[in-house]
Amino acid sequence: MLFPPLDPAFVLSRLTWPADRCDLVLDTDTYNEIDDQFALVYALLSKPRFDLQAVFAAPFHNKRSSGPADGMAKSYDEIARVLGILDVPTDGFVYRGSDAWLPDPQTSVPSDARDELIRRARAQPDGRPLYVAAIGAITNVVSALIEAPDIREKIVVLWLGGHPLYWHTAAEFNLEQDSLASRVLLDSGVPLVLFPCQLVAEMIKTTTAELDAHLQGHSSIGDYLAKIFREYEYAPVREPGGAKEIWDLAPLAWLMDQAWVETTIEPCPVLTDDRTWSRDARRPPIRVAQHIHRDALFTDLFAKAAQTNPTPRPAHQ
Numbered sequence: 001m002l003f004p005p006l007d008p009a010f011v012l013s014r015l016t017w018p019a020d021r022c023d024l025v026l027d028t029d030t031y032n033e034i035d036d037q038f039a040l041v042y043a044l045l046s047k048p049r050f051d052l053q054a055v056f057a058a059p060f061h062n063k064r065s066s067g068p069a070d071g072m073a074k075s076y077d078e079i080a081r082v083l084g085i086l087d088v089p090t091d092g093f094v095y096r097g098s099d100a101w102l103p104d105p106q107t108s109v110p111s112d113a114r115d116e117l118i119r120r121a122r123a124q125p126d127g128r129p130l131y132v133a134a135i136g137a138i139t140n141v142v143s144a145l146i147e148a149p150d151i152r153e154k155i156v157v158l159w160l161g162g163h164p165l166y167w168h169t170a171a172e173f174n175l176e177q178d179s180l181a182s183r184v185l186l187d188s189g190v191p192l193v194l195f196p197c198q199l200v201a202e203m204i205k206t207t208t209a210e211l212d213a214h215l216q217g218h219s220s221i222g223d224y225l226a227k228i229f230r231e232y233e234y235a236p237v238r239e240p241g242g243a244k245e246i247w248d249l250a251p252l253a254w255l256m257d258q259a260w261v262e263t264t265i266e267p268c269p270v271l272t273d274d275r276t277w278s279r280d281a282r283r284p285p286i287r288v289a290q291h292i293h294r295d296a297l298f299t300d301l302f303a304k305a306a307q308t309n310p311t312p313r314p315a316h317q
Helices: 008-014 035-045 068-085 112-123 139-147 149-153 173-177 179-188 208-214 220-230 247-256 294-306
Strands: 022-028 050-057 130-134 155-160 192-195 261-267 285-292
Touching (some): 035 247, 112 139, 130 247, 173 179, 247 261, 247 285
Parallel strands (some): 022 050, 022 130, 130 155, 192 285
Antiparallel strands (some): 261 285
């Protein structure tokens, strides 16, 4: 058996909200759209609550890429672009991820991200998990789990994927990008906090007017976030009343303050072949986000972004 069952009591203990500083890695398809950049900036600026130890570039394939390898490479470049604005070095901190989707349930996709996640997880002290905030296709994380099932006892995965367990479909971008990896994650028994998109992460919306008031002109990174938001080609953000979801902030919102995200403990769902949820009470427990209070989250993000380097820089392309 690839993933022997973990003790349910142990899993439940890992699903409690962490009161102390969080050792964190971020797995992100950063160039997929524009919400990953907000999450990356928030994770970097939220010291000492988050000790962000590494960033992994995740694959994606949509109109912004020609395939998973190109999507991963563009995500890597976008991570470097954001870190450059914040004067954060990339060496030993940013890692290239998978260049293909999972080929079968027992074969991982080799990558620097896979290997670094295994190394960091195994180095964690007992009783202090490494939080893996995964805000894209789950290929990198599942590849690490397949290659080293023992790290399940060292990590907690926070994944933005799928839709609410009561919804008529589970089909959502992150989940569908690598649906095989999504199924393996859910079958692995790893401690998991799931952040559905429809009606949950969807609540984290903002507008051009709000960003112009609270990000634009306050710092170089604030200018960049406002710029990519305003220029995003797949949302009507410049129209009166137009708003855009910043989905990927959801896992970090729960880690930052449990009062911002209402959650429940549920048996881990089964992902069916037709991309729906099936329920089985015998499955291991997971924590599932039900509702997100967005106001305090954005207040915190805007305040932190305003405190960064205020010196104007040339516009990044």
